[in-house]
Amino acid sequence: MQPTRGLTRGAPRATVYQMAYFPPEQYEAAWTQGLLNATSHRDHGDYRRETQQTMQAMAERAAAPIQIVRLDVPDLLAYAQRTGTDPARRPTRLAYAGWLHKTGHTGDLWPPERNSPCWCGSAAKYKKCCGNPAFLAIEPPDPASLVLRIELNGVTPPVWRRVAIPSNTTLDLVHRMIQDAMGWSDEHMYVFETDEHTIIDPRSDSGEAPADGERLVSIATEAGATFTYVYDFGDEWTHTVTVEEIRPGGPHNTFTVLDGGGACPPEDIGGAAAYQHLLAAFADSSRPDHDDAVELLGEDFDPTRHHGATAG
Ligand SMILES: [Zn+2]
Known part of the structure; x- marks a missing residue:
């Protein structure tokens, strides 16, 4: 940490x-x-x-x-x-x-x-x-829906999700939605970063802008824009988020996972590089650390499988 x-x-x-x-x-x-x-x-x-x-x-x-x-x-x-x-x-x-x-x-x-x-x-x-x-209680107008591609940096096979999310969602809620979509368990603090902004977990006392007062539209302003989402200041899981598309507002705009690939790494293993070592040990039964890797990941672990993926 x-x-x-x-x-x-x-x-x-x-x-x-x-x-x-x-x-x-x-x-x-x-x-x-x-x-x-x-x-x-x-x-x-x-x-x-x-x-x-x-x-x-x-x-x-x-x-x-x-x-x-x-x-x-x-x-x-x-x-x-x-x-x-x-x-x-x-x-x-x-x-x-x-x-x-x-x-x-x-x-x-x-x-x-x-x-x-x-x-x-x-x-x-x-x-x-x-x-x-x-x-x-008056209902606000329908917000636009942003299609975001979220990719975990530094891991192979790629771990990514494509989600649709209302543009007026506060970043604190965006954090929780990314946690769900990726498969993280929301045990650590997070920060959103753009070239100009650092917007942080409201539980932090860093003095940076807290994420519960800031909405997604303030950092995802146009198609093609990117920002970074870092989860866990110890393991430093860094995600690159790209705004792929902005869809018009509609009454049924809610958070939806559209697509994805790759299994979410386990928490608290030391970050992306440590995860790559773990996968190598998992795949090679001749290695002395193979059994530990199997125990940690589970025998049926498939790094290519998106945990929320539907069949086919
Ligand atoms: Zn008033």
Whole structure:
């Protein structure tokens, strides 16, 4: 369990989680400036419902209070220009929120009291606005479905899965879906990485962006895009994920394993190189470590067989 790639250096444990939010009067400008990803929201109502639901999910797991930081589009653009950062990126919005905080513009803690004005900037009471169960029960529009190819790096025969997954899925849930599709047992922490983002298991105290506040669309923006999913910072199982296709939204878009090949390696064996040694020992009965490999993998183990594969 050696921490790797600097995951433990950097910021200390967060004392407050900041939720960046565009108030109603900033929403149109945010769209026009390309500051919002095409997630599931069609209008500001969908957007604040999604924000409320994200904060509820964060509150269930977060060890720190949540603070709403209201974003101002011209001010955010000016900040991005000053710092040479991309205003469309969530890390920039979070850095901007942090800068606002440091300069004395503290946001409100979430959730408000039931009878207090809602966090969203409407004049209504929280219980009648974003805290209203009827408001939260409104079905969001159908998200697009992303077809992803997930391939485990450094192993032969190849271990890969092709899955369809709704674009608005939070990355914490994407992690659990990848675990299911590959055949892992979700015993270790994980991290998603792109050229610009590091988004990590919310149980980590690395100070990187937590995966339960971030949705798949923010790292899988177009067909051909790739990102990396690393599972277990000890064995460091590294998966390359490619967006193969973006399908239009539909009412039946759910997580589906479409195809795949190769058996998932056992957990805690030391990673891809160790797995290759294990397979070599398994295949060669003249080796002194053959019996141990058979015991570990099981006599019927077939490295080419996808555990969830249907016959034929
Ligand atoms: Zn509200």
